[in-house]
Amino acid sequence: MLKFRSKNFIKVAASIVAISFFQNCDSPEESMDEPKSKAPIQIVSLDPGHFHAGLIHKSMYPEVDSTIHVYAPEGEELRDYLKRIAGYNERPENPTAWNIETYTGDDFLQEMIKEKSGNVMVVAGKNDRKIDYILAALENGMNVYADKPLVIDPAGFQKLKKAFEIAGEKNLLFYDIMTERFEISTILQKELSMIPKVFGTIEKGSLENPAITKESVHHFFKYVSGAPLIRPEWFFDTKIEGSGLVDVTTHLVDLVQWEAFPGVVLDTTDVEMLEAELLPTSLNYEQYQQVTGKTPPFQEGETLDVLANGEMNYTLKGIHAKVSVIWAFQAPEGTADTHYSIMRGTKANLIIRQGQEENYKPVLYVKLLDGQDEALKEAIETTLQSKYPGISLTKLDNGEYKVEVPESYSVGHEAHFAQVTENYLKFFKAGEMPDWEVPNMIVKYYTTTKAFEIAQ
Incomplete structure (x- = not known):
């Protein structure tokens, strides 16, 4: 239901009963105009131009107020966002119960700051201005939950460092959405790499043969929540969206850090960028x-070349890593986005493949180099079974082991947004994050923007 008021104010009300408030959630921010320590978490969505902004609300959370306060310019992106959430509210199975209050004046950013309708700002949209939105929210006492990438160039990286300083000074929670940490094959790759009897220690690698490789293939045209994804025109302008070295690569660089140096506080001096390259995809x-x-915006017979493909080779604390992203227009019938990853250890290689043989779902394989079959079986059946019930091993004809994972763990990319959000809410309630998260976010964006700088 839509109700129009003056100053382009729209109120969208769900017809389903709203969830009850969570009364004991302590906000990391205590200096807002009104105390929030006893209030539910209230989300403000700013300029939701990317479909990820809607995916956060595919699920509901007991800690979060059912009213979303949206501040955005009028247009197709806002209408798509509202339509997406309405679809979640109206679906027959597990419908959500979001109420949306939307301000659409040209001064939407100033109005958000003036009203302070919530204590957590969510932002997912145009990447060239995202860091300015983030700074405005933090400077005015709002916590931030932001889609990747936070920044897309070296100038943005300098602003990002300032943003983290402000967040620290004001005791605010500022976090980016790293969905790939919740993919089960990646989780198990990390877990096995931390068992010396199976993996040994990570190789140092070389430029020609890195110790860690992360590669992904994506597609401009795809289906999201069962419907064809219509992308905004700015998505194909790398000055706004960002190039192939600073967008999806954010996830891959994050995984390199998260898997190779779990729980370790990193510094930008730990990174040496060796090579970086950008290549176009033509539409x-x-x-x-x-x-x-x-x-x-071009004639028939011409093409638009989008610098969406990127590859970087660098070292992190002396360990060689390679990260690459490729964009095609559309996956062939029956296929999907794919991911490939390898971690090379002194005793085993841990390999994730996601091709036709895997039915385009990521699968973890273990290639033993030291005959430690019993150690691997013990790791799976004893050490990891308690954390991930149902996993098992199958030995293949080529000598590799396939890690079998129950279907219940393969929830899909869209469901990972709820998992990341639940993690953010856990940090919010505790009033703190692990001490490595912020410095490692800084290192992550230093890595991507440094690669962009070199490629140019």
Whole structure:
């Protein structure tokens, strides 16, 4: 239901009963105009231009107020966001019960700051201005939960360091959304790498043969929540969206740090960028029209070259890593986005493949180098079974082991947004994060923006 008022104010009310408030959630921020220590977590969504902004609300959370306060410019991106959440409210199975109050004046940022309708700002949209939104929220006492990437160039990185300083001074929780940490094959790759009897220690590697490789293939045209994804035109402008070295690579660089140095506080001096390259993906007239729903800004027979593909080679504390991202227009029928990863240890290689043989779902394989079959079986059946019930091993004809995972663990990319959000809410309630999270976020964005700087 839509109700229009003056100053372009829209109120969208769900017809389902709202969830009860969680009364004992302590906010990390105590200096807002009104005390929030006894209040539920109240979300403010600013300029939700990316579909990830809606995916956060595919689930509901007992700690979160059922009313979302949205401040955004009027347009198709806002309408898509509202339509997506309405779809979650109206679905027959496990419907959500979100109420949305939306301000659409041109001064939407100033109005958000003036009203302070919530204590957590969510932002997922145009990446060139995201850090300015974040700074405005933090400077005015709002916690921040932001989609990646937080910044897309070295100038943005300097602002990011300032943002973390402000968050620290004001005791605010500022966090980015790293969904890939919740993918089960990646979790088990990390777990096995931490068992010396199986993995040994990580190799140092070389430029030609890195110790860690993370590669992913993505597609401009895809289906999200069962519907064709219409991307905004700015998505194909790398000055706004960011290039292939600073967008999806954020996830891969994060995983390199998270897996190779778990719980270790990193510093930018630990990174040496060796090589970085950007390459284009070309969209023709019909493809651009299909994925945006708009008339292309070029003539038939011409193409739009998008610098969406990136590769970087660097060392982290002396360990060689390679990260690469490739974008195609659309996956062939029956296929999907893919991920490949390898961690090379002195006793074993831990390999994630996601090809046709795996039915395009990520699967972890273990290649033993030291004949430690019994140690691997013990690790799976004893050490890891208690944490991940149901996992098992199958030995393949090529000598590798396939880690079998129950279907219940394969929840999919969209469901990971709820898992990350629940993690953020856990930090929010505790009033703190692990001491390595903030410095390692800084190192992550130093790595991506340094690669961009070198590639240019």
